[in-house]
Amino acid sequence: MTIGRIKIIALAALLAVTVSLFSVNAFAIDMRRVVMPNGLVVLYAQRHNLPVVRMSLLINASKLDEPTRLAGLANLTAQMLTEGTKKRTSKEIHEEIEFTGASIEATLTSDYTAVGLSVLRKDLHAMFEILADCVLNPAFTEAELRQKKELVKGGIMHKEESPAYTANKAFLSEVFGKFPYGRVSEGAPETIDMIKRDDLVNFHSDFYVPSGSILSVAGDISYEELMALIDKYLSERAGWSNKPVKKRAVAELPKHVAKKAVLINRDTQQANIILGGAGIKRDNPDFYSVAVMNYILGGGGFASRMVKSIRDNLGLAYDIHSHFASFKYAGDFQVVIQTKNEFTNVAVEEILKQIKNMKEGVVTDEELSGAKAYLTGSFPRKLDTMDKISMFMAQVEFYGLGTDFDKKYPGIINAITKEDVRRAAQKYLLSNTNYRLVIVGNQEKIGLNSDYK
The missing domain is CATH 3.30.830.10 (Metalloenzyme, LuxS/M16 peptidase-like)
Incomplete structure (x- = not known):
């Protein structure tokens, strides 16, 4: 082997080590964790490279917490958060969000509800207040609920046309049986029709509580500024009081002994x-x-x-x-x-x-x-x-x-x-x-x- 080739191999090895070290350390998070008096867990990582702030509020509420006969309740509750509060209409909420170029979205996973906020630093305070208003004070108006239910049912019918969706839905049902993971989060048209406004109000009251929630924040915001926002909008002083999370009662997981x-x-x-x-x-x-x-x-x-x-x-x-x-x-x-x-x-x-x-x-x-x-x-x-x-x-x-x-x-x-x-x-x-x-x-x-x- 020539000396030149040895040098090339050594250089390649050094570069590999350098890249490896960079990939491990360059993106490491300096995370700060604090539990607020009302039980809300706050995670914070400061980033000043862009004038942007991203927040993820995880609520310990999902299809695991809804009755089988009301399948889709958790999803419908999440979808209704931005469709009007006690002091803002759905139109006003979406107009304010659109005007700033921010985004507030609520999505449901198999384990939790995630409410996300992406906003420029200059609009942070206004959008944080709207986020908190949507999470703490949704109106669940009858008119918006009727419209949302029809949209969800239409989405389900459209998905049912997909062979891949049909296969996955059947597979999860077979694997998990009556356990909530075995059904799709959207529910079914017949169960959605059974959901009433009071069901959303009660579900929200039982599970949208600070002691089961996590607020994760990354971006161009100081720790002191974040704490001030939380104290003003997501604290007991703001009306988000601590109370026990309602106990989950879910079916047994099936055991498969035959194909x-x-x-x-x-x-x-x-x-x-x-x-x-x-x-x-x-x-x-x-x-x-x-x-x-x-x-x-x-x-x-x-x-x-x-x-x-x-x-x-x-x-x-x-x-x-x-x-x-x-x-x-x-x-x-x-x-x-x-x-x-x-x-x-x-x-x-x-x-x-x-x-x-x-x-x-x-x-x-x-x-x-x-x-x-x-x-x-x-x-x-x-x-x-x-x-x-x-x-x-x-x-x-x-x-x-x-x-x-x-x-x-x-x-x-x-x-x-x-x-x-x-x-x-x-x-x-x-x-x-x-x-x-x-x-x-x-x-x-x-x-x-x-x-x-």
Whole structure:
């Protein structure tokens, strides 16, 4: 080997180390955490590079808290927050937001409601007051509620036309059963019709409380200024008093001991296939071993085994991927693929084969290092905007990951071994006897093999 080549290799190694150190440290968050007298948890990270402030207010309210007969109540409550308060009409709220170029949006996840604010520093005080007004004092007027219910039902009907949506909806129902994770957050037209104004008022009163909430703030604002805003608009003095969070009463998670296939007939050229089963909770200690294992199996795009086998070698589909969705109380594992109806049996056979190989075999050094490099290398992208930083901090708090999680994450991933990956595969990947298989497509052309039912 020439001296020139040795120098090039040494320089490349030095650059790799430099980039690695930069990606770990450059986006580290200097997070400050404080609990207010009314129980509200506040997370704060100052950023002065842009005159922008981003806030994420997480409310411990979701479909986990609504009665089954009123499915969609949590989503409807969130959607109604910006549609009028006790002193502002819906039109006035949206006009004030539009005038400043800010945004206030409420979204529902499987575990919580997130109310987000993005605003220029010069309009911060005015928009913070509107945010607080929407969260604390929604009017839930009958007229706005009727209109919102029709919009939500129209959205559901539109989604039902999608084979992919239909497959996912059926899959979650099979995996989670009567547990709330098993139904879509929007609810169903028949349950939405049953929701009355009083239901929203009571839901809001029971669950929109400070002791179950997290306010995460990132941007061009001082700590003292933030505390003054909270004291004025989100404190007991402002009317947001501390009270116990209403206890959740949810159904038992089902245990699957036998495989099951759900076949939904649609006159389509392609079959939408989801194969999977139960997953893991977000606070599971094996979460990171599972993440590395899944990257190798089907979560790593072109680098994953399933893509190399099913797309590259067999040519059955343009895309196939696997993922673990992890929530507060449970999770699910899915392998998702669209393929020609006639290829369905071959695709299912190969998916099961790849899962079996992952459970029984050993990953290579190249696969392990590639997974680690991607998971650590892509991590800074989770923190490259104010929006991402704000939501990241809120989720870290909600799931109890620790205020130094951003600094610990690369080390956690890099410490995972081949044995950790194998153990995670054996423990959390389903067997060929207890999976859930959902196929939406032309069932006559598919002709699913009886071995998979």
